[in-house]
Amino acid sequence: MPEIKISIEGLTKIFGKNPSAMLKLVDAGMDKETLLKKHGHVLGLHDINMQLHERNIEVVMGLSGSGKSTLIRHINRLIEPTSGKVMVDGEDVLAMTPGALRNFRQQKTAMVFQKFALLPHRNVLENVAFGLQTQKKEKSFIDHQSRMWLDRVGLKGYENHYPAQLSGGMQQRVGLARALACDADILMMDEAFSALDPLIRSDMQDLLLELQAELHKTIVFITHDLDEALKIGDRIAILNGGKLVQHDTPQQILLNPADDYVDRFVADVNRTRVLLAKSIMVDEKPEQNADSVTCRDDETVDTVLHTLLSEDGSYVIVENSKGKRVGYIDKETLADSVFQIEKKSAA
Amino acid sequence: MESLIVWLSEFPSLSRGELRDFRKGIDQAFREFTQQYGAGLESFFDPLLSFLIWSERMLLAAPWPLVIAAIAGLAWLGSRSLKVVAGVIISLLLIGYFGMWEDTMRTLSIITVCTLVAIAIGIPLGIVMARSNRLQAMINPILDVMQTMPSFVYLIPVVMLLGIGKVPGMMAVIIYALPPVVRLTNLGIRQVDSSVVEAANAFGCNAWQKLVNVQLPLALPSIFAGVNQTIMMSLSMVVIASMIGVTGLGQPVLKAITNQYFSLGLLNGLAIVAIAIIFDRVSQRYGLRLQKHRQGGHHA
Numbered sequence: 001m002p003e004i005k006i007s008i009e010g011l012t013k014i015f016g017k018n019p020s021a022m023l024k025l026v027d028a029g030m031d032k033e034t035l036l037k038k039h040g041h042v043l044g045l046h047d048i049n050m051q052l053h054e055r056n057i058e059v060v061m062g063l064s065g066s067g068k069s070t071l072i073r074h075i076n077r078l079i080e081p082t083s084g085k086v087m088v089d090g091e092d093v094l095a096m097t098p099g100a101l102r103n104f105r106q107q108k109t110a111m112v113f114q115k116f117a118l119l120p121h122r123n124v125l126e127n128v129a130f131g132l133q134t135q136k137k138e139k140s141f142i143d144h145q146s147r148m149w150l151d152r153v154g155l156k157g158y159e160n161h162y163p164a165q166l167s168g169g170m171q172q173r174v175g176l177a178r179a180l181a182c183d184a185d186i187l188m189m190d191e192a193f194s195a196l197d198p199l200i201r202s203d204m205q206d207l208l209l210e211l212q213a214e215l216h217k218t219i220v221f222i223t224h225d226l227d228e229a230l231k232i233g234d235r236i237a238i239l240n241g242g243k244l245v246q247h248d249t250p251q252q253i254l255l256n257p258a259d260d261y262v263d264r265f266v267a268d269v270n271r272t273r274v275l276l277a278k279s280i281m282v283d284e285k286p287e288q289n290a291d292s293v294t295c296r297d298d299e300t301v302d303t304v305l306h307t308l309l310s311e312d313g314s315y316v317i318v319e320n321s322k323g324k325r326v327g328y329i330d331k332e333t334l335a336d337s338v339f340q341i342e343k344k345s346a347a
Numbered sequence: 348m349e350s351l352i353v354w355l356s357e358f359p360s361l362s363r364g365e366l367r368d369f370r371k372g373i374d375q376a377f378r379e380f381t382q383q384y385g386a387g388l389e390s391f392f393d394p395l396l397s398f399l400i401w402s403e404r405m406l407l408a409a410p411w412p413l414v415i416a417a418i419a420g421l422a423w424l425g426s427r428s429l430k431v432v433a434g435v436i437i438s439l440l441l442i443g444y445f446g447m448w449e450d451t452m453r454t455l456s457i458i459t460v461c462t463l464v465a466i467a468i469g470i471p472l473g474i475v476m477a478r479s480n481r482l483q484a485m486i487n488p489i490l491d492v493m494q495t496m497p498s499f500v501y502l503i504p505v506v507m508l509l510g511i512g513k514v515p516g517m518m519a520v521i522i523y524a525l526p527p528v529v530r531l532t533n534l535g536i537r538q539v540d541s542s543v544v545e546a547a548n549a550f551g552c553n554a555w556q557k558l559v560n561v562q563l564p565l566a567l568p569s570i571f572a573g574v575n576q577t578i579m580m581s582l583s584m585v586v587i588a589s590m591i592g593v594t595g596l597g598q599p600v601l602k603a604i605t606n607q608y609f610s611l612g613l614l615n616g617l618a619i620v621a622i623a624i625i626f627d628r629v630s631q632r633y634g635l636r637l638q639k640h641r642q643g644g645h646h647a
Contacts, residue, residue, distance in 0.1 A: 078548060106551030117546035121564045121638075130560070131550045182550070 005186065005218040006052040006075060011084030013070055013242075016041030019082045032241055044070045045242045048084070054185075055216040057208075059233035061223055066239040068222045072188050075220065076109045077101060088186070106135045110179035114191035116171045118163040124174050125150065125159040131182035149177040153207065169200035173207075180211070187219045194223065205232055226265060230254075230274045238262055251279040272302035272338055277318050280337045281327030286315045294319060297326055301337050304329065381507050392514045399460045399513055406452040414452070415439050422625065426632035434628070438621040447596065447618045454585055454595035454622065457513070461520045461581045466574060469525050473532025473570075474558065483533065490526040498523055498587050506591055516593030520584045527576035535569025536562050571634035578626045582619060596622075 014022045014035075022041045032043045045067045052058045062068045073079040074086055077093050086093040088108060096104060110131060118127050128146040137145075150156060153173040163171050172192060179187055189208075193201045209232055212219060223229050229236045230250045237247040238258075246258035254271055257263040278297035293313035295304045297320050308316055308331070316329040361369065406414060415436060422435045442451050476483045502519055509515040539562050547557045563570070589597025596615045603612030 076549060078545060102551040102553060104551070105549060109549070111546065111549040113542055113546055115542045117540070117542040119543065119561065119564070121567075133560075134550050134552050134556055188549075 002053040002056065004051045005054040005056075005089065006220070007085075007087040008048055008050050008052075008071075008074070009085040009087070011048040011071075011074060011086065012046050012082050013044035013067075013074070013079065014041050014082045015044055023082055043242050045074075045081075048244050050237055050244055050247050052218065052220060053235070054218050056234040057212060057219040057221055057232050059221045059223060059229040059236045060239060061226065061229045061236055062239035063224055065241075067242040068224075068239050069190055070242075071239065072190055072220055072222050075186070075188060076105050076111070106131070106182070106184075108184050109186045109188060110182040110184040112172070112175045112179045112187070112189045112192040114194055116163070116168075116175045116195075118171060118174055118178075120163055123160050123162055124155065124166070127163065127174050128177045128181050130178055135182070145181050145183075146177075149181045150174075152180070152211070153177045167200075169196050169204065172196060172204060176204075176208075180215075185218055187217045189219065189221045191222050191224070193228065194225065201228070208232060226269055230269065238265065250274055251276060255279060272305060273300055275301045275337055277301065277304050277316070277329065278326070280333055281316075281318045281329050282333065283327055285328050286330040291315075292317050296321065301334065305334060305338075308334065377504065377507065385508050385510075389509055389514065392509070392518075395460070395464065395517065396514050399457060399517065402456040402460060403453055406456050407449060411443060411448060418625075422629045425629040427636060428632055431628050431632060435625050438625060442618050442621060445614055445618075447599075447615060450594070450596045450599060450615070451618055451622065454582075454597070454619070457517065457520070457585070457588075457593060457595060458578065458581055458622070458626070461517055461524060462574070462578050464517075465521050465525045465528055465577050465581065468521075469528035469573070469577065470532050470570065473529045473573075474536065474563075476529065476533040477536035477562075486529070490529060493522055494526045498584060499590075502587070502591055511592040513593060516588040516591050519588050519591070520581045520593075523584045524577045524581035527580065528570070528573035531569045531573030531576070532566065535566030535573075538569065539565040567637055568634060571630065571637070575627060575630050575634070578630060579623060582623045582626070585619065 012023065012026065013019075014026065016022065016039070019041065022035060022039055025039070026035065026043060026046060032046075035041050035043050048071060060068045060071055070079060074081055075088065075093070077086070077096070081094070088104075091104075093101070093104065119130065122130070125143075125146050128150050129142045132142040132145060147159070150159065153176050155170060155173050155177065158166065158170070163174065166174070172195075175192070193204045196204060205228060208219075221229075221232060233250055235247065235249055236253055238245045238253070238261075240261050246253060246262050248256075248258075251274075253262065254266055254269065254275055257266055276297065277295055277299050280301065281297070291312070291314040293307050293311045293315075294317045295307055297318050304316055307313075314331060316334070317325060318327045318329060320326045360366075409417075418439065419432050419436050423432050426432070439451075442448060472486070476486050498519060501522060502515075505515040505518050509518065543561055543565065544557065547561045552560065585593065585595060586597040586600050589595065589601050596619050599615040600612055600619075602608065603615065
């Protein structure tokens, strides 16, 4: 069982003039639309309970207005909740004094923003140094760290450029380096790649995964793009209208959508590139004996499909990384997994 | 019916006697205030006065080529433009050639002192104003009054308080020139990209770090526009302030108006314009240079 890094309990946020009075109405079951029409208050988040695991990439996904950006800002208390609790490493973020909160933000969290939010009057190196300067670290240390991280995100040689001279993707690399340089456990990314071109976005996702394989931070990643969520998320939390609908692994979200909303969300996804052999395999051996092919349990369905078709097999034997046989996939299961014809229970 | 017509055509006002008593009362009260605190206020402004006198003496005592070289040097530091520097030197030479050197030096020193004081008061005030909506709502109407009240009117209490001379003149100039730098500092800070401010918060900046590293640098173009306006307004106030004893280019202009000396007025007026242009070009160029990162373009 992984360690819990961030724990959010009963978090509700109501925007407006008198949120605490509205809290009772919302708790009594008033919905978002009525609250807005009758009382002029906006329900941002309602009764969110979730645990974010250490060393995971935890994706929070939803369409605009679903409250995902509001949610992430509660973790470092850029937004004060109307009610609820936010615990990081067992520490109550909402009980911190302003000084303690600043220390917490400096040391425990770092953030990457959708619109980059770089300082236009500082060059790239000085931008990366921003967090460390705020922490009042020693000059030589700041310089060394900033150059190192700039190198890691692939921007060596751009130290003296100004942000306005860089492309969007490069600017976000600066934003990423600035956050990583802080050496915080928690990296919060608010739609960090949403403003980038598809190809560059894909590059940035790869860069993030590559860095994460080495750094093992707790990453809270906000996105509205399901493909992005499936690609990088260890787990995905889906928000709809300020409520948490489902919080699970990508496999489970594809195989067992919690409700119609999630179902519609995942309908257009290219499932074969996400689903893994181990998620769809069964224990029983198919009856036909001949023409089997072998695959690993962590291969995606489209790889399995390719193997099966190119080697002209009739069913698949699934093995784990140690070569031990762990299950079977027949043609029918494979076909069903491409288009979800009937919902299967948890594998 | 008839009384109604009278009532409608004659505005219901205080009688002459009442009005006189009302004004007398205010004047009396202010006079008493003046008698009580005038001397104290005057000594409060003593350091300012000695600063002004010192800068005036220095400009007047120094050999003129040295002064021109110094001003040209400052213009170069500010603008890094040979064209601007050449303009500065030619204007100053012409001013001296037409016999306005001493008055110009006096005006230059009072403008410099007034602008420095206005900036020293105005930028902190603008910063405080940007931090509180309530303070903004309080200060804004005061700034409106300062800007729109005819300057002759607030010359009266200043003269009553401090008499005729340099200090009341400076007060009048500062009051008149202060609003733009306050307003534009406030506006500039409020218009700083909220996502950058949020980033500063997210990285744990305290209020001072946020102000110095984020808000002021990003508000700089706006603050600079304010300083520029403040300089221009204090220059335009120099003529009016000459009515209460401020020496400099304003006095010959005043003399020219009362005696219909057209050419005297024109020459001194042109000298004021020349100083205004020098200040404007140098400060604008300096502001632009501070913003060099904005004209980035793609080098990548």
